[in-house]
Amino acid sequence: MKTLMLFLVMVVVIAASGQVSASQGTTITVTPSGVTLLPGSTVIYNVGINTLPAGLSGYQLDFQLTNPAVGQITRVSFPSWAKLNNASSLPAGRVTISAVDLGKAIADDAAGTNLALITVEAVAAGTTNVKLQNIRIDDDHGGFINPDTATAQLVVKPGGVSGSNTVNNISIPVVTASAGVVTRVPTRVTITPLASATEIPVVLSVTSNAPADDPSGGTPVTSTSLLAKIPRWIFYGIGFIALVTGLSLLFLALTRRI
Numbered sequence: 001m002k003t004l005m006l007f008l009v010m011v012v013v014i015a016a017s018g019q020v021s022a023s024q025g026t027t028i029t030v031t032p033s034g035v036t037l038l039p040g041s042t043v044i045y046n047v048g049i050n051t052l053p054a055g056l057s058g059y060q061l062d063f064q065l066t067n068p069a070v071g072q073i074t075r076v077s078f079p080s081w082a083k084l085n086n087a088s089s090l091p092a093g094r095v096t097i098s099a100v101d102l103g104k105a106i107a108d109d110a111a112g113t114n115l116a117l118i119t120v121e122a123v124a125a126g127t128t129n130v131k132l133q134n135i136r137i138d139d140d141h142g143g144f145i146n147p148d149t150a151t152a153q154l155v156v157k158p159g160g161v162s163g164s165n166t167v168n169n170i171s172i173p174v175v176t177a178s179a180g181v182v183t184r185v186p187t188r189v190t191i192t193p194l195a196s197a198t199e200i201p202v203v204l205s206v207t208s209n210a211p212a213d214d215p216s217g218g219t220p221v222t223s224t225s226l227l228a229k230i231p232r233w234i235f236y237g238i239g240f241i242a243l244v245t246g247l248s249l250l251f252l253a254l255t256r257r258i
Helices: 002-016 232-254
Strands: 019-021 027-031 034-037 042-052 058-065 071-077 084-087 094-100 110-122 126-138 143-145 152-156 170-178 181-189
Touching (some): 034 042, 042 058, 058 071, 071 094
Parallel strands (some): 034 181
Antiparallel strands (some): 027 042, 084 094, 126 152, 170 181
């Protein structure tokens, strides 16, 4: 319904306009004019018109990438004055856009008018021109303007932003802009793991603090007892006998012989 309404409005405007004006110094531009990207990054083109001596009633044009294998159009945004607008389906290598100034916001002698913002995503290495075709601009006085046009160029370099998510090798995309050229350079960040902790044996030393007048002269005194003189195998034997006795009593209890 929105597309049909826009088409009808444009038909009425075109039918009412029987005059073809010269360009009158009017030029439609696409900025930035030169862009260099890596695959996966995007650029937003501003489609604008420098001067409109007789104002603006509406427009329709095609925004095209001459080499659609290099990039694709992913989004179109319209300015606030374009209350009635339309764009063909996306993503694509070519989009037809149109808008009507219902509120007469673009008056006579308007300058620096934005028509649309178009987002293009770099797909593969190569070069493509950005062109505007099939342009129709209607003014507010029953005529339409045949403007001059300017083209732009998009260059996509081989490479791209790494998708690696490893801990020790992370690629961070950095976007820089200079003189109309946008580049995305992967910056490599290396994370060095911390050294593992090493167990260090701790040796405790005990020193006797015996008084100086101690007859032993400060020498450690080892005390002996009667139990210390009993051979260790006797304790083992007693323990074994107790274990056997306990198991026997447990067996008799289970078999109800006690």
